[in-house]
Amino acid sequence: MKANEIDQQTLLQNEKDPLTHTPVHLLSLEGVGKHYGNIIALSDVTMAVDNGRVTCVLGDNGAGKSTLIKIIAGLHQHDAGVMNIMGEERKFSSPRDALDAGIATVYQDLAVVPLMPIWRNFFLGSELTSGFGPFKSMDVEKMKEITLKELAEMGIDLRDVEQPIGQLSGGERQCVAIARAVYFGAKVLILDEPTAALGVKQSGVVLRYILQARDRGLGVIFITHNPHHAFPVGDRFLLLKRGKSIGYYDKKDITLDELTAQMAGGAELAELAHELEQLGGHGDVVKEVQGEVAEVAQTTGKTY
Amino acid sequence: MTMTQTKTKSPAPDERVAKRSPFQKLLGRPEVGALVGAIVLFIFFAAVSPTFTQPSALATILYGSSTIGIMAVGVSLLMIGGEFDLSTGVAVISSALTASMFSWYFSTNVWVGVLLALVVSLGIGYINGWILMKTKLPSFIVTLATFLMLTGLNLGLTRLIGGSVSSPSISNMDGFASARAVFASSVSIGGVDVKITVFIWIALVAVATWVLMRTRVGNWIFAVGGDENAARAVGVPVKATKIGLFMGVGFCGWILGMHNLFAFDTVQSGEGVGNEFLYIIAAVIGGCLLTGGYGSAIGGAIGAFIFGMANKGIVYAQWNPDWFKFFLGLMLLLATIVNLIVKRRAELK
Numbered sequence: 001m002k003a004n005e006i007d008q009q010t011l012l013q014n015e016k017d018p019l020t021h022t023p024v025h026l027l028s029l030e031g032v033g034k035h036y037g038n039i040i041a042l043s044d045v046t047m048a049v050d051n052g053r054v055t056c057v058l059g060d061n062g063a064g065k066s067t068l069i070k071i072i073a074g075l076h077q078h079d080a081g082v083m084n085i086m087g088e089e090r091k092f093s094s095p096r097d098a099l100d101a102g103i104a105t106v107y108q109d110l111a112v113v114p115l116m117p118i119w120r121n122f123f124l125g126s127e128l129t130s131g132f133g134p135f136k137s138m139d140v141e142k143m144k145e146i147t148l149k150e151l152a153e154m155g156i157d158l159r160d161v162e163q164p165i166g167q168l169s170g171g172e173r174q175c176v177a178i179a180r181a182v183y184f185g186a187k188v189l190i191l192d193e194p195t196a197a198l199g200v201k202q203s204g205v206v207l208r209y210i211l212q213a214r215d216r217g218l219g220v221i222f223i224t225h226n227p228h229h230a231f232p233v234g235d236r237f238l239l240l241k242r243g244k245s246i247g248y249y250d251k252k253d254i255t256l257d258e259l260t261a262q263m264a265g266g267a268e269l270a271e272l273a274h275e276l277e278q279l280g281g282h283g284d285v286v287k288e289v290q291g292e293v294a295e296v297a298q299t300t301g302k303t304y
Numbered sequence: 305m306t307m308t309q310t311k312t313k314s315p316a317p318d319e320r321v322a323k324r325s326p327f328q329k330l331l332g333r334p335e336v337g338a339l340v341g342a343i344v345l346f347i348f349f350a351a352v353s354p355t356f357t358q359p360s361a362l363a364t365i366l367y368g369s370s371t372i373g374i375m376a377v378g379v380s381l382l383m384i385g386g387e388f389d390l391s392t393g394v395a396v397i398s399s400a401l402t403a404s405m406f407s408w409y410f411s412t413n414v415w416v417g418v419l420l421a422l423v424v425s426l427g428i429g430y431i432n433g434w435i436l437m438k439t440k441l442p443s444f445i446v447t448l449a450t451f452l453m454l455t456g457l458n459l460g461l462t463r464l465i466g467g468s469v470s471s472p473s474i475s476n477m478d479g480f481a482s483a484r485a486v487f488a489s490s491v492s493i494g495g496v497d498v499k500i501t502v503f504i505w506i507a508l509v510a511v512a513t514w515v516l517m518r519t520r521v522g523n524w525i526f527a528v529g530g531d532e533n534a535a536r537a538v539g540v541p542v543k544a545t546k547i548g549l550f551m552g553v554g555f556c557g558w559i560l561g562m563h564n565l566f567a568f569d570t571v572q573s574g575e576g577v578g579n580e581f582l583y584i585i586a587a588v589i590g591g592c593l594l595t596g597g598y599g600s601a602i603g604g605a606i607g608a609f610i611f612g613m614a615n616k617g618i619v620y621a622q623w624n625p626d627w628f629k630f631f632l633g634l635m636l637l638l639a640t641i642v643n644l645i646v647k648r649r650a651e652l653k
Binding site for chain 1: 519526530534538540
């Protein structure tokens with residue numbers, strides 16, 4: 001089922017799963033929190049992920065994005081609130097648990113083994129085998145064929161799946177990891193800052209694959225600190241700051257400018273301008289920051 | 305924007321990448337540097353010394369190669385898996401000593417000692433791997449410690465039990481003849497006696513190559529050596545794979561240890577020191593990266609063959625064997641440089 005066949009606006013309004021048309025979300029968090037000792041890393045986060053929808057989690061460094069992914073991916077356990085998978089309350093004890101529940105995570109740094117051929121990377125950990133007992137061997141031809149086919153469906157045209165994956169560009173490598181997660185039956189795909197280390201063009205490539213994954217009916221969680229990447233592909237936006245949710249919007253309720261302004265934090269900018277003024281000698285910079293403060297104030301309708 | 309972008313047609317093949325010919329593909333194999341080196345070395349010695357290409361001389365060279373090559377199989381796989389083992393040289397002797405001392409002391413059939421030696425060899429590998437995975441120390445430190453401890457144990461226990469630096473002769477004990485037939489006999493091919501270790505070596509290389517290229521475990525070995533964290537993230541049993549590799553080295557050590565024991569009937573307890581480097585050298589010359597994730601079992605075999613040719617070739621050419629180490633060092637240096645270039649080419653676009 002293609003996402004573009006679904007009437008996005010009305011369904012998001014009623015907060016129902018667009019594919020099953022039930023009020024149950026593929027994955028939902030309600031008031032989830034986590035603390036490490038006396039440090040509160042995350043508190044009271046509510047969000048939902050549905051089939052064929054992209055939920056973006058935006059926030060600056062230290063906003064609690066990583067903690068949030070780690071909870072969903074099974075690396076950490078939340079100690080407040082509820083996480084529901086298909087309406088059933090769950091708490092994952094290991095990444096394997098999360099994988100078995102259909103939640104695949106693509107990390108930006110540990111996606112693949114660079115020296116290994118693409119097809120070996122694609123099937124790593126879930127190799128296809130044939131034969132019995134000690135004579136069980138990998139079905140190499142079939143694996144190569146599937147790799148080529150799956151990547152082609154994601155729009156990556158490869159000459160040779162035998163080449164080391166390290167020869168692919170950063171964006172393409174992310175895409176292989178995404179295609180792998182899709183092929184191995186992931187229902188929820190978590191992408192941890194997939195565009196952080198990429199150039200403009202490569203980022204565009206990755207964003208396109210996010211949409212491909214969405215159109216194949218996956219629920220995507222897209223973690224980023226770049227509203228310009230999040231806005232075009234996202235259906236919902238969760239904004240985090242200092243471990244707290246500072247906003248959760250449907251796409252229809254927010255514009256890119258508002259999103260950027262929320263992310264930039266008008267109050268912080270005003271404070272920065274003030275500090276720079278006090279230090280003196282930064283005339284140009286102060287003017288620039290003040291200009292930005294005005295701009296932010298204009299879009300959000302607040303004064304700082 | 306969102307909908308139009310998803311409908312773009314797949315891009316045309318990258319015009320910046322030229323098609324690779326089969327020859328270029330061959331050049332991309334890990335063992336190709338070693339293969340070229342082996343051919344050059346063979347032609348060189350064949351030209352210098354007429355006896356070098358005689359069947360009997362070749363059989364001798366192959367035998368010399370096999371005693372390094374059997375170990376190089378396990379060591380190559382371990383190195384592809386990202387670790388290396390300094391205890392292999394003395395572990396071979398430990399295995400031989402275990403078999404000989406146990407059956408001598410308890411007057412059992414030597415096969416009992418042989419089986420016990422297998423358990424000990426696999427156990428040494430297991431302990432190496434287990435400590436490594438538990439402590440996350442570099443394998444250099446862990447296996448250096450094992451190397452020193454085994455060296456001491458070999459000498460200490462042999463003197464304690466047998467009262468001498470070498471193990472007592474077991475040639476007249478039950479099962480010696482059959483064990484010798486398995487581990488240290490010769491097979492006559494066209495009038496030339498070829499040692500059985502040569503066939504064991506070839507069989508091990510074939511099995512190791514199959515495992516590496518055609519099984520899940522092979523995939524895991526490349527992965528744990530190439531990027532341990534990435535491997536763990538996709539569900540590869542990193543710990544089991546690495547421990548298994550150390551045990552594989554133990555198994556190879558057992559075979560060589562049994563050959564050493566049954567080719568003669570006693571074992572010198574102080575032997576084996578320094579041999580671990582020969583095995584590592586063979587693997588490195590054969591194209592295994594010291595940093596792991598790249599290499600082949602065949603490469604290790606070619607590395608061992610180069611070693612065997614250089615070792616015996618110098619004798620057949622009637623040169624001073626003092627030069628041997630120089631050649632070995634030079635080969636090692638050249639091989640590592642070739643490997644480095646290969647790796648850079650593989651990692652960069």
